[in-house]
Each structure stands twice: as structure tokens, then as C-alpha cells.
Amino acid sequence: MAALAPPVAAIRRAVRRALTTLPDAGPVLVACSGGADSLALAAATAFVAPRLGRPAGLVTVDHGLQEGSARRATAVVDWAHTAGLAPVEAIRVDVSERPGGPEAAAREARYQALTEAAGRLGAAALLTGHTRDDQAETVLLALARGAGPRGLAGMPTRRWLGEALLLRPLLEVSREQTRAACTALGLAPWTDPHNTDPAYARARVRSEVLPALVRALGPGVLDNLARTARLVAADTAALDEQATVALDGVRHPDGGLCVGGLAGLAPAVRGRVLHVWARELGARPGALSHRHVDALEALVTGWRGQGAAYLPGGLQVFRRAGRLTVVDPCPPA
Ligand SMILES: Nc1ncnc2c1ncn2[C@@H]1O[C@H](COP(=O)(O)OP(=O)(O)OP(=O)(O)O)[C@@H](O)[C@H]1O
Numbered sequence: 001m002a003a004l005a006p007p008v009a010a011i012r013r014a015v016r017r018a019l020t021t022l023p024d025a026g027p028v029l030v031a032c033s034g035g036a037d038s039l040a041l042a043a044a045t046a047f048v049a050p051r052l053g054r055p056a057g058l059v060t061v062d063h064g065l066q067e068g069s070a071r072r073a074t075a076v077v078d079w080a081h082t083a084g085l086a087p088v089e090a091i092r093v094d095v096s097e098r099p100g101g102p103e104a105a106a107r108e109a110r111y112q113a114l115t116e117a118a119g120r121l122g123a124a125a126l127l128t129g130h131t132r133d134d135q136a137e138t139v140l141l142a143l144a145r146g147a148g149p150r151g152l153a154g155m156p157t158r159r160w161l162g163e164a165l166l167l168r169p170l171l172e173v174s175r176e177q178t179r180a181a182c183t184a185l186g187l188a189p190w191t192d193p194h195n196t197d198p199a200y201a202r203a204r205v206r207s208e209v210l211p212a213l214v215r216a217l218g219p220g221v222l223d224n225l226a227r228t229a230r231l232v233a234a235d236t237a238a239l240d241e242q243a244t245v246a247l248d249g250v251r252h253p254d255g256g257l258c259v260g261g262l263a264g265l266a267p268a269v270r271g272r273v274l275h276v277w278a279r280e281l282g283a284r285p286g287a288l289s290h291r292h293v294d295a296l297e298a299l300v301t302g303w304r305g306q307g308a309a310y311l312p313g314g315l316q317v318f319r320r321a322g323r324l325t326v327v328d329p330c331p332p333a
Pocket residue numbers: 030031032033034035036037038039059060061062063110127128129130131134192195
């Protein structure tokens with residue numbers, strides 16, 4: 001019997017580790033584009049899941065944005081049947097009416113279709129093929145745009161997307177390994193032209209920035225960036241927990257926050273408390289920026305009798321009688 005290729009074994013181990021952490025019974029669903037990462041993930045899941053007593057299916061989304069996209073989806077579905085995955089679905093989405101650029105619209109439509117499928121098929125988890133290299137790119141892009149610790153923490157290995165649990169079992173597996181696994185298994189992955197299109201910042205990081213870093217600093221760079229994300233994620237989680245406790249400690253019965261209590265918190269905790277509170281008040285997370293939180297912070301630590309701090313949605317926060325108090329310009333009728 002031929003020896004198992006090391007990349008195939010490594011990916012199966014990563015999938016096994018991820019699946020054994022799943023509390024719920026029920027099938028898992030691989031989100032597969034047909035690219036090397038998610039194809040290698042799907043092949044490993046088809047092998048590992050049944051051995052753990054778990055059915056495994058596959059969903060591929062056709063954004064209809066490129067010529068031949070329907071053919072690609074059919075090829076993924078046909079392969080998935082031969083690999084023993086079930087249920088298998090290709091879902092066509094229409095991204096034309098969505099706001100934002102085509103990439104953002106496709107991403108949003110894709111995640112919506114994937115989570116709906118996970119709910120409809122009763123999946124215990126949805127698996128994506130993000131790799132260590134994707135993580136390194138994410139960390140660099142976050143660093144470049146000044147995203148702060150939450151951005152530097154990169155993509156988590158698990159998170160809830162609405163009702164669906166998203167798992168990323170390959171975050172410690174390299175893209176080189178997923179490609180090598182596909183070759184070893186005789187699989188022919190699809191190549192997404194967007195991945196090499198210099199119009200996209202991520203593609204430029206992938207094709208220019210990371211290779212330059214590896215040349216200048218050595219091959220450990222990718223692992224180190226991914227490790228940085230793990231370390232920052234752990235610190236961020238700890239600070240978030242502290243902030244949850246601290247927020248309860250500074251709440252005033254009238255719904256405001258006590259300035260004295262806030263002033264006594266460590267800045268990293270206070271920033272988080274103010275951020276969480278602003279979200280509780282109804283500020284949309286996507287619209288809430290560090291500038292809004294800085295304005296709240298100034299009411300506590302830079303007090304000079306100034307007026308309101310403005311939050312998205314027209315909310316105004318005043319400092320009055322030692323408390324931060326919100327005024328909603330359009331209270332519910
Ligand atoms: N059209 C799609 N249908 C289903 N899942 C998808 C699709 N596109 C992406 N995904 C999922 O999202 C993950 C990340 O996709 P993205 O395009 O950002 O990265 P990638 O490194 O090019 O991945 P891949 O090599 O698997 O295409 C994929 O690994 C896959 O699990």
C-alpha cells in the first residue's frame with residue numbers, strides 16, 4: 001500500500017481536530033469553491049467525518065460573475081458525489097442588486113447562501129478552507145489599515161454566523177500543503193482569477209508583499225504572522241471578558257454610565273466598555289469607528305465641559321451629573 005502523502009495526512013489531522021471539538025451531533029457542510037484550499041478540505045472531510053460517525057456534505061456557491069462559473073459549480077458537485085459527500089448542493093446567487101463593489105457583494109451573498117443552507121440542512125457546522133496564508137494576509141492588511149487588536153487577531157477558528165457555527169480547520173495549514181494534497185490525491189483545483197488580479201489589495205499582498213517578506217526575512221514569516229494573530233486573539237478575548245464585567249460595574253440604574261467608575265478603568269478596558277455600550281445603545285457595528293469611541297472617551301478623560309459625542313444613528317451622548325447619558329433624537333413612538 002502506498003504511503004499517505006504528508007500534506008494529505010496533515011490536513012486530515014487538522015479536520016479531525018476541528019470535528020472532535022464539535023458539541024452538536026449532525027452533519028457538517030464544507031463550503032467549497034473548487035479552489036485548492038477548500039477542495040483539499042472537502043477531500044479530508046469526506047475521509048474523516050464518516051470515521052467519526054458524522055455525515056458530511058458540500059455546498060458550492062455560483063456567483064454568476066465569471067464566464068464558466070456554472071460549469072465550475074457543476075464540476076465541484078460531480079466530484080463531491082464521487083467523494084461520497086452528501087447532501088451536495090450548488091446554489092446560484094444574484095449579486096447584481098447588492099450595494100458595494102462586486103467582491104463585497106459576492107462575499108455577502110455567498111455567506112448568506114451558505115448560512116441558509118447550513119440551517120436548512122441542519123448542519124452542526126459549516127467548514128471553510130481558510131489557510132495559514134489567508135490568515136497572514138489578513139493580519140498584514142489589518143496592520144496596514146490600522147485596524148487595532150481586533151483586526152490583528154485575524155480570523156477565529158470558530159465563530160457564529162447567525163445560527164450557523166463556522167469552523168476554519170485549516171488555519172494552521174499552508175497553502176503549499178493544500179496544493180500538494182490536491183496533487184497527491186489527483187484533484188485538479190480551479191484557479192480563481194480574482195486571486196491574482198492586482199486590482200484587489202489582498203491579491204497584491206498575496207503575490208507581492210508576502211513573497212517579498214519571505215525573501216527578506218525568511219520562510220518563518222507566514223507562521224509568525226499567523227502565530228501573532230493567535231496570541232493577539234487570546235489577549236483580546238481576555239480584555240473583552242474584563243470589559244463585560246467592568247461594564248456591569250459602571251452602569252447607573254438610569255441606563256447611563258458612571259464617569260468616576262469609567263475613569264478608574266485601564267484604557268484598554270475602558271475603550272471596550274464604551275464600544276460595547278455604544279452598540280447596546282443601537283450604534284451599528286459597521287458604522288461605529290474608533291473616532292466615535294474616542295469622542296466618548298474624551299467625555300471621561302478629556303472633560304472640558306464640551307457638548308455631545310455623536311454616535312451613528314444620530315445618538316448623542318452627554319456628560320451630565322457625573323454620568324454619560326444618551327439622548328435619542330428619534331425615540332420610538
Ligand atoms: N464560491 C464558493 N462557494 C462555496 N464556498 C466558497 C466559495 N468561495 C469561497 N468559499 C469558501 O470560503 C473560503 C475562503 O475563500 P477565498 O476565496 O477567500 O479564499 P481562497 O484561499 O481562494 O480559497 P479556495 O482555494 O478554497 O478558493 C474557501 O476556502 C471556501 O471554503
